[in-house]
Amino acid sequence: MVEVHAVDCLFEPRPWPFAEERAGDIAAHWADALRRKPKMFDGRVLLMHRGAVETSPDGRRVFRGAYLETSFSAFLFWRDIGLPPAGVRNGFGMACLSSSDGAFVLGEMGQHTANAGAVYFASGTPDPGDVRDGCVDIEGSIGRELREETGLEASAVAFDPGMTLVMDACRVGFMKRVRSRETADALVARIHAFLARDPEPELARMHAIRSLGEIGPAVQVTAAAYLRAVLGG
Known part of the structure; x- marks a missing residue:
């Protein structure tokens, strides 16, 4: 994991050869x-x-990158065959929501979604709506996913400066610590009430994780790596 002060990613559209070569399979x-x-x-x-x-001479660390655009179906195929080397990585933001009493609050994806049963922080692969003036707004994407999935507005939480990166050969997780003034129980209850009002909620239920032993196999790999690092001290 790497701590960075800022993220600067451009939208640089170009063909994705993998999607073109595997069009029939996709x-x-x-x-x-x-x-x-x-x-x-x-x-x-x-x-x-x-x-x-x-890293600049003064020690400031910035993640710089660029994105192309493709179809969700192409992404899903690539993901489901194991994310083989294909000239891209899935670079997504995660809202690492924490409560006033030290728990992290994650959501379990609904059965109608592509990730049914998996436990995630509010997150999502960026889409064209996240492009602002030629840049991919990762922080904006994080705030949008938090609002859409949990109903929490930016005004109800505090966002830590900078980001933690969890990276491997096929993923870059932009982890943003998001702090609530509510306890875990109150936060879970608030979000469950929001989900009950949503006719098609993306999440089935919320989970509060307070210790390493509560990081089960359903927790998505990037979220699990972050939680182990933070909760492991």
Whole structure:
């Protein structure tokens, strides 16, 4: 994991050769996925085609990268076959929501979603709506996902400066600590009430994690790595 002071990512559209070469496989995989989960939508997403941490002479660390645009179906196929080397990484923001009494609060994805049963911080692969003046607004994406998935507005929480990066060969997780003034129980109750009002909630339920022993196998790999580092002290 790497702490950075800022993230600076550009939108640099270009073809994704993997999607072009595997177009037939992608179409077949998407047709099968729709049979199982007909509510899924083949929208557009952004994948990172370059990115690295740069350190200035004064010690300031900035992650600089660039994204291309592709279909969700192409991304889903790439993900479901194990994220093989394909010239891109999934660079996504996560709202690492924590309570006033020291717990982290994560959501379990609903059965109608592509990640059913997985436990995540509010997050999502960026999409074209996150592009601002030629830049991919990762912080804005994090705030949007938090609001859409949990109902929490930015005014109700505090965002820590900077970000923690959890990186591997196929992912870059931009982890943003988000602090609530409420206890975990109150926060979970608030979000459950929001989910009950939503006719098609993305999340099925919330989970409060306070210790290493509560990081179960359903917790998404990037979120789990972050939690182990933070809770492990």
